[in-house]
Amino acid sequence: MPRHDVRERPFIVIWEATQACPLACRHCRASARPRRDGRELTTDEATALMAQVAAFGQPAPLFVITGGDPFQRPDLAELVRRGAALGLPVSVSPSGTPTLTRAALAGLRDAGARAISLSVDAATAAAHDGFRGVPGVWQLTHRAWRDARDLGLKVQINTTVTRDTVHDLPQIAAQVHQRGALLWSVFFLVPTGRGRDVRGLDAAETEDVLNVLYDLGETVPVKTTEAHHFRRVCLQRDALAGRGEDHLTALGLGAMYRDLRARLEERGLVGRPGRVRRAPLRVSAGNGFVFVSHRGDVHPSGFLPVPAGDVRQRSLVDIYRDSPLFTGLRDPGRLRGRCGACEFRFLCGGSRARAYAVTGDLWAEDPSCGYQPGSGPRPEALADT
Template structure:
């Protein structure tokens, strides 16, 4: 199964694959889905420079190679010490990526500064294929152009660029066009973020499980011509396994009308034309509290930025102790505790569903993922030995 789904090199109960730090909640945008419910000004309670350096030393203490460290927000460029912190983290051996907002701070000078400080990658959001669609979602005119300009400058500077697209009813029928923009502009990877109802995202209409299934199959198809992944779409790993097995048997997946319309539009745009990738990028088997940890702007440690339960604070307890010893984190790493159809599913150990979405909808971290359409035991082939 290693060539279909990747696992971190180190056991996920010992250390995370990735640590995301919300450096600030300050951001001039008003995005419809914002987890952080970002504000225009910085919170005086956010981690200061010494707190942030202590956090980075804690991350480095997990050992080498270090977990990937992502500095997000809000807009991390709202912190005047951003480059100083990147330099310090790099000196500790951390691999650092920055996830800024598409604002006027996304300048050539700032991108040069973070690259020279040691950042290796940039993560940007694209939620519409046109300025009108993207800016409507982000709440501020001009964001689309700022994002594309920053994206192009980052690539020119040699930074790896990940593009994130929030999959909502707003973007659902625009996904093929967004994919075409991503392929045209070039990116290290395109990530489809399946909305979690937290923060402002609670006000957005939910997708149906069938629509989500069609989106996952479309993202899998896109993976033949550009690297794709999902955020909070853990059943993408199940889809990858199923599609691999079906292809061996010369069979096609059962899909719905959304998949048909996205595929037709992608074909019209020529998205699947030209040479395919020589090697498909397998999805990584990580999830909330299981290879993944989020540190809030005040130092609270969460299994995910979309699962607002704290297991402790890095000001009071070392991150490794929280990650390894927290009852919350350990429960999320035990698939035998999963409830409902997630608990009965033959793909539970490689998927497990979105714990963030389960909590957001039901209030229970171990409940079944409400956006999964798969009924356990209905796949005609055994996933064993893939």
Template sequence: MTTTVPDAAKAVRHQRHDVADKPFITIWEVTRACQLACLHCRADAITRRDPLELSLDEGKALLDQIASFPKPYPLVVLTGGDPFERPDLGELTAYGSSLGLSMALSPSATPNLTTERLGELRDAGGKAVSLSLDGAQAPTHDAFRGFEGTFDRTLDAARLATDAGFRLQINSTVTRSTVLELPRLLTTVLDLGAKLWSVFFLVPTGRGQQLQTLSPDEVEDVLHWLVDVSRFIAIKTTEAPHYRRVVLQRLDAARAGRTPEHGPLHAELTAMTRELLGDREVHERPARPPIDVNSGRGFVFIDHQGWVYPSGFLPHRAGNVRDTPLPEIYRESPIMRALRTPEQFVGKCGVCEFREVCGGSRSHAYAVTGDPLASDPTCSYVPAAALGSAAAQGGVAASAAAQMRAHAH
């Protein structure tokens, strides 16, 4: 089922290749070592490198596998832990660049992040750096990251990265305790000259199980607020693909002359944003359309030991690059194939008219229900089809899910 939203193809970007053939983006956790102790850490990072992590030669072999996908090659992000804990990071970056891969880095704000190291990685062909800011003030962010001084170090690191010629992305995790800092975070992100703001909706995995997630209605309000501010900076949401649904619904409402309904959190965020921006001169730009990438559908994650997952927040192993080439895992793994078949999703996600462009957060579904094909529990939208035929659709999808789970391990 497709949407009837006018110009929907322009409001949301679609991957131009066959999503069953290759991913749009590949995230490689080059190490799990990190000197921080972030409250929401997916990886339960440790202070020392794991002796079982992929070696330099194995890492180069993985980059060869990524470059074996058809052109244009998937984007590559080297993350962690803290990728700067690997002394051979420059060599890995240079090798990937020599293959024609677009290499990006996602370091932690620690003393490892220096002008000299950034210069080495820029010379090696690194193109973008993403840094995390989870609070608009030092006490919030430093408590989140586990060490005092991390907030100020992140601001310094952002300036160093842009001075070195990297394209800067800021990542921010939203929880109930940090959500009201989003408007002030927006001003900080703008001041830093970031090109993209990636807002991550907490998945209760790893250390993140200790934190409070937003309710579905609160998530909806934040998504609407992000659409509002997307005229100031390009917005990406992580584990909230229903942002794309909201974009389409807002476009539909605007064309029909309707005002979307919002909850109290949206009103509070909007009032705070208006007050903070005030008379400030902020450059407005056409909103950058989000792209329809989802777990296993244009997205793939490889951990430090070579295990492949649909997402770093969906701990459902699809295979290991030490045994099976990444292209084969991505194309043939039962879990990957199932995630690219949204009509098999259980409940309302399986019958939603936005399922092809959204698909719901598979990581949230898995974290809450144990089923990666279940409906996204963070989405408040109820599609019309779910009111009448959800039971029948859910029965078919549940059968397919059971078959997939039986073969996925």
């Protein structure tokens, strides 16, 4: 659990500084475009937004500047400087473009940025560049990874899992382990934006991958994005391990789990605990998380295109705390289907973004989760945790 009440203060605020980006990523939730939008928040309006984030109080929410490609804004370093001066822990999520130079990263560090996040979606240059739609992205991204670490910036690696890239996960995990990263965030596809045309995993495959990520937590700091049922998986696996039960049989894991697990074993990444496993944080859309678009619209998540207000007209603090959309998302009693009946609904709640993208219903069950409420090993004991 976050250390403060997420009804009052988000754990993290993501600001989409621009949708401009020279890449053509197959899964882009923003459907990014080559040129900037004239209705973007100006430098001073962005500063006012950051002052609103600071007004949530201490500890200040994490503030991430994303895009598009944030480096398409010439005022990026100035924005980082102003955010840091307001006491915000500022991070930047740039794209792998020619703007991502060592000098540019040094400028972010000098302005007060604490970390960057980079996307690595495949294990080879050809596959990654094909996913990102432009040649040379893989090389630029890996160079930036090295440069950022040399400069003292923390690095988070983001990977989007699709049907076409899932078998690259062991190789990417090895790269994260060898090169070092603050965190590896594995994104589970939400069919929105360009992502509607990308093949995601089905529920059984998702369960297999989540269990592989649990195994990997012995050696790599890993989290999931838009796979909130990872919290359930972690509780189930901990309980089974504590009783010495075989998780593969108890949970009915499939061929994808066996294959990915075997390939992680070949690389020495599982089966030899070497670090404290990172517990998944209970943060989700509108519940510790808030997204502000390049035009100032406030959403519970960048993958959930339902606005709750506009920071040009109303304080982000008021929107987050009081808007019906955000307060509703913090009420598990509104969930329907299997999510509404699930004993883990207070812990998980499912991906509201995926439910909305697939069904048009914010409160529907998450189609990427195949768990039948009450069917797991000792569900009543796990639910109490």
